[in-house]
Amino acid sequence: MSTPRSSSTSSPPQIPQSLTLAHTASSTTSSSSASGMRDAAEDDSDSPPSQMSEDDPGGGGGEGDRWEPDLRGGNGGGGRWAPPDQVLENVLESVLEFLTAARDRNAASLVCRSWYRAEAQTRRELFIGNCYAVSPRRAVERFGGVRAVVLKGKPRFADFSLVPYGWGAYVSPWVAALGPAYPRLERICLKRMTVSDADLALVAKSFPLFKELSLVCCDGFSTLGLADIAERCRHLRVLDLIEDYLEDEEDEMVDWISKFPESNTSLESLVFDCVSVPFNFNALEALVARSPALRRLRVNHHVSVEQLRRLMARAPQLTHLGTGAFRSEAVPDGAMSVSELATSFAASKSLICLSGFREFNSEYLPAIYPVCAKLTSLNFSFASLTSEELKPIVRNCVNLRTFWVLDTVGDEGLKAVAETCSDLRELRVFPLDATEDSEGSVSDVGLQAISEGCPKLESILYFCQRMTNAAVIAMSKNCPDLVVFRLCIMGRHRPDRITGEPMDDGFGAIVMNCKKLTRLSVSGLLTDKAFAYIGKYGKLIKTLSVAFAGNSDMSLQYVFEGCTKLQKLEVRDSPFGDKGLLSGLNYFYNMRFLWMNSCRLTMRGCSEVAQQMQNLVVEVIKDHSDDEGESETVDKLYLYRSLEGPRNDAPPFVNIL
């Protein structure tokens, strides 16, 4: 069990560790875009924040200490104790129904056994941030009345090809356990998990009341599985497929859209822009036509503007629209005119979120002018717009809160955003050319402009090649509400482009001045000093991403000792060795995971962690380096707390110490 944090730091008085579970260190009441799964989606302004709390199901670390490990929830208990006061427990359950945030529920479950049981029966949403932290069996045994399950699998660096194929995070054992346990299950949300068509078929079969399926950054399934879901989940309301990687079918592609039965008229959200295969458009049109509750529709790039217009005519009530290719498929003289398309947009009076534009024809861009003033979210991040194309659009977007864009718009384009979008909360600027030596079209100039024009900014992701401390410091002062600050200077170890200094002071200012900061990604030339700042001031930081940074193990030590709320630490290509790793020994159990690749770790250091911390799983992932056998260096380390010990589905290249 981890030792309680020393109270020598000037943090506000905390509930002593023995009462609060170490790892339920409170998250801030997150603006939902900063945490949880929907950070891959554009529109977080309307998703309920409480559901995406970052905590594990309570009882985790505390269980071994305080409760019988096989405590059963449920009326009448497991028969090992005198029957509790049934009336009191019923009353308690009615009250606890009102608690929705996992963090609150975790706390309630620790009061006493009676509360533990009542909470276990009334928890409706089960959030599991690491699918290997707890087994399906244990989760199902504890919680009796679950209606929604949120599961996260692979570590985030899997998105960048750093986790080899076949590593794990299979949803199969979960589906197998959830089926019999929760026949009334309505919602499943998965992120970075491997989901097979068989899994989807089993979901469709197991849950007759199933309503919502959300798959984010998942892989392993194809349109076959989607067809099963569409056809057999007769009450399906939400099918959100976000940045998934679908398999190809061996034979003919499956016409999955037409599998939605005529009787399904309750669809509210259909997001499938990542399903890149062609589909039956007429079936989609018919589906949209019979779905009066449909609010979100994001189609893939096989939809032309002519087809888009037809869809919009069928669903004037849409609030979120993914526009597909945004180009014409017709021969030139048969192509739709801009004004015709603009009429369609004008008729969609509820649109607040636009995305898509996957192969856009810039002549059609003015068609969206009628809705710009109402837009709160706009995603141009797959459209290489120039600043000249962007300016007339963004000039109208006075209510914009979320904006995703490619760096092709340049500092000029960002200036235009800064001039108009004073209410902006989230900005993401992606690189068109995501390589280290690319030119990079945005710089400190754009960042400075944004900081001056958008003082309410809460979340920023900014890819660039040229940055200055001054601009970052300016942002730290102009945007005090920042919760998420992710700056990626793409060239490795790049210093301040004007002074030549490391970027320490810039990031230091961010942690100093942005008192609500919970997520930080650093880049550029950084010394240990930056990490000293982070440890000293980053008291609310939950997620920290480090790449090509730091001088020595002291950096890690600063972070472990200072960042008392740290949950997730991901590090790559930095000069940290065993000493730095071991400085975190007392803190690992308070975190969800630690990932380190291409640093200076050795087997000895990792083994020592494994030996001293029995409640951690320490995975060392082998690389196929040419110096086989005697290699002492560890290229990839992934360690995480778990109630279950080493998993039994690890592939051969994973060595669990």
Next chain:
Amino acid sequence: MAGVDVDVGTELRLGLPGGGAEAAKAGKRGFEETIDLKLTLPTAGMEEAAAVKTEPAAEKTKRPAEAAAADAEKPPAPKAQAVGWPPVRSYRRNVMTVQSVKNKKEEEPEKQQPTANAGSNSSAFVKVSMDGAPYLRKVDLNMYSSYKDLSIALKKMFSTFTTGNNLNEGKLVDPVSGADVVTTYEDKDGDWMLVGDVPWEMFVESCKRLRIMKSSEAIGLAPRTKDKCKNKS
């Protein structure tokens, strides 16, 4: 100033000539260099990559002398790229790659492009399998106009199979053994050939399916089509 880490001839792992995104900067490569590109990483490259690891915080200076010495006759090799850096999700990279290929196709005026059609008239889908990977992919060869484009796309497609680290620098390796891979194709006659030996158009016309296999297993495959042509005629 970002480090320039010269990695000699290590960036191409698919056995296709001129493949790999960085090769564009290196200039054209002739067919005679195809064989070089299929071989295992020379140690020079590894040392340099190892040097990256041991002094990551130090300022890197250009090493043009080394590059020039190593590439006396060849165009300068592009800098080593780290896997997964910059941290842009593979999903996004794939989408942008496909987009840029499509844009390039439309910019080529001499080709007969269907005007507003996002795709091509006919598709030439072939299955692509990679040894050790549990599932296939399909590519439409008509979406690409050269081996280079195809190579980029394949690399992105199978990037999740890369057991990359700095040393490997994003090359494709067999997920089990870590050996280098080559790309082969089955032609109309059912023969398996190494990709890259015939003009692109001829390849598209005759290719029925693709297979990425270990270089060690590719020995004995027909490397030259001259013989085949002779046999046919």
